[in-house]
Amino acid sequence: MFQNQYETVFILTPVLSEIQIKEAVEKFKKTLTDTGAEIVHEEHWGLRKLTYTIQHKNTGYYELIQFQAAPTTVALLETEFKRDERVMRYLTTRLDKYALDYSQRRSKGLVGRKNVEPATAEKAEASNETKA
Template identity: 25%
Template sequence: MSQRQYEILFIAEQNLGEPEVDTLTSTVKGFIEKENGTVEKVEKWGKKRLAYPIGKNREGSYVLMIANAPGSSISEVERRMRVTDGILRFLAIRIDAEMKKADRKKTIRGKKESTRRASVREKDRAYEGGAQ
C-alpha cells in the first residue's frame, strides 16, 4: 500500500496538563501505528491562546504530527480522534503532493537561476576577453 504523508494538528483542552497532553499524543500515535502508519515527527507548540473560544476553552495545547500512513487509514484515525476525550479539534491534511509541487517549482526556479547566472558569466567573460 502506498504511504502518504499527512500532517495532523490537534488542540488539547486547556485543563489538561503537560503529562496528560503527552499521553494524548501517544494515544494518537497509537491510532496511526495501528493502521500501519509511522509517525515521523511530533512537535509540541505548548499552550496557546485560541483566536476564539471553543466551548469553554480560551486556550489550548497544540500538537503537530507528521505521519506516513496509507490513504485508506486516515479516515479511521480521524474517527478515533473524534471520539477521544480531551481533543478539542483536529485537522489532518495530506501534504506530500503539495510538497512535491513546491519542490518541483523550487528546482525549476533554481535551474532557471543557474542558467541565467551562467549566461551572465559567459557574457562577462566575453566582455573581459574583448577588453584584454
C-alpha cells in the first residue's frame, strides 16, 4: 500500500490533568497504529499560550506526531479529533521531500543551532586559557 509521510499537531484543552493528556495522546497514537500507520517521531510541546482565544481559553497543550500512513488513515484520525471534546484544534499535513528533510534535522536537534567552525572554537578556547 502507498505510504506518505504526515505530520499532525493538535491542541488539547488546558483543563486536563497530566494523566488525561497522556490518555488522549495514546488514544490518537493507537488510532494510527491500528490502521497500519508507523509513528516516526513525536514531540510533546506542553502548555503554551495561544495566539488567539479558542473556546474561551488562552492556553493549550500542544502535541506533534509524525507518521507514515496511507491517505485514508488521515481521514480516520481527523474524524477522531472531531469527535473528541478534549481537542481544541488540529492540523495534519503531508510532508514533501523538503519538509521531510527539515523535520528529520529538527528531530536530531540540528535546526536552530549556529554552526561553529572548529578553528573558531579552538581560537576561543585558546583565548580563554591565556586569560586564566
